[in-house]
Amino acid sequence: MQAKPGRWLWALVAASAIVSIALMAMALEKQPLEGKIAVVNGSVITRADLDREVSRVRQRLVRMGKSLSDSQLREAEKKILESLINRELLYQESKAKGIQVEEAALNEQLKRLKERFPSEEEFKNTLIVMNLSKADIKSQIERDLTVQQFIDIQFAEKVTVSGKESKAYYDSHKDSFRQPEQVRASHILIKVEPQADGSKKAIARKKIEEIQKKVRKGEDFASLAKAFSQCPSSAKGGDLGYFGRGQMVKPFEEAAFALISGEVSGIIETRFGYHLIKVIEKKPKSTIGYEETKDKISQYIKQQKVQEQLNQYTEELKGKAKVERFLTEGQK
Numbered sequence: 001m002q003a004k005p006g007r008w009l010w011a012l013v014a015a016s017a018i019v020s021i022a023l024m025a026m027a028l029e030k031q032p033l034e035g036k037i038a039v040v041n042g043s044v045i046t047r048a049d050l051d052r053e054v055s056r057v058r059q060r061l062v063r064m065g066k067s068l069s070d071s072q073l074r075e076a077e078k079k080i081l082e083s084l085i086n087r088e089l090l091y092q093e094s095k096a097k098g099i100q101v102e103e104a105a106l107n108e109q110l111k112r113l114k115e116r117f118p119s120e121e122e123f124k125n126t127l128i129v130m131n132l133s134k135a136d137i138k139s140q141i142e143r144d145l146t147v148q149q150f151i152d153i154q155f156a157e158k159v160t161v162s163g164k165e166s167k168a169y170y171d172s173h174k175d176s177f178r179q180p181e182q183v184r185a186s187h188i189l190i191k192v193e194p195q196a197d198g199s200k201k202a203i204a205r206k207k208i209e210e211i212q213k214k215v216r217k218g219e220d221f222a223s224l225a226k227a228f229s230q231c232p233s234s235a236k237g238g239d240l241g242y243f244g245r246g247q248m249v250k251p252f253e254e255a256a257f258a259l260i261s262g263e264v265s266g267i268i269e270t271r272f273g274y275h276l277i278k279v280i281e282k283k284p285k286s287t288i289g290y291e292e293t294k295d296k297i298s299q300y301i302k303q304q305k306v307q308e309q310l311n312q313y314t315e316e317l318k319g320k321a322k323v324e325r326f327l328t329e330g331q332k
Helices: 017-022 024-028 047-063 070-096 103-114 120-129 134-154 163-172 198-216 221-228 232-236 250-258 290-320
Strands: 036-040 043-046 182-191 239-244 268-270 273-283 323-325
Touching (some): 036 047, 043 070, 047 070, 070 290, 070 323, 103 120, 103 134, 120 134, 134 290, 163 290, 182 198, 182 221, 182 250, 198 273, 232 239
Antiparallel strands (some): 036 043, 036 323
């Protein structure tokens, strides 16, 4: 159960421009073909609009190590197109209701978007590659904020959740609030490929043994990680944060969970190389109490209620609208 306050566009506006534009990997996608893919009360949704949203979804799946088959991609396109149609209908309704977004709010969102990039130049270059202008981005932000404001006024502000409802949800979803045993650990890694020959492994082993001697002499583990570790976590002194079982490779996991807080492991070999592991803290299995999570539960239930009302509302809008679709099998 995850509640995300203020985001009522979960299914309908899942492809927020603020997020999709910030995904720099998307800039590497080939430029989509222009041309209308749907018309909603005279407003055109282009193939480019659809391809941007499809690209965003594909990039997210890539980061999760997943991909879409051709048939799954076709189904995803249909669903994403419906999401774009729903978003257009909501935008049209928002404007009809007189919803206006303040310039300050637009500029603040644009500023947040730019902050996702290393520099202003990088931001501008990405827009060039994607054949987008600053005005295009600002226009999309305006549309998203307009719809968001409409949903807040029309639905979110009118929905309430009682304490009885949130407690009933907690009692019937106890498993969702159970936390498994967790470990917070730091490590120092000296990389070596699994297929490396004996001499390369010996060199790597000698390096980790020399670091191990420094640890045993009392030198600061975090400082040694920053100086010698070949893992990106070295920038944080080797800190990997909290993790549960099944999140790390088996030898690493077994060593980490066997240690007590403050203890440093012997040399552990995994497919990544040789590690020294230091456990910072351990958390036993636990259950989050109702008082600790009741606000999040209430927000989650509210989100679900708003989404149900919104789904019904958009279906009513669609029933009264003139919607033409031009997406065909294999179209690109």
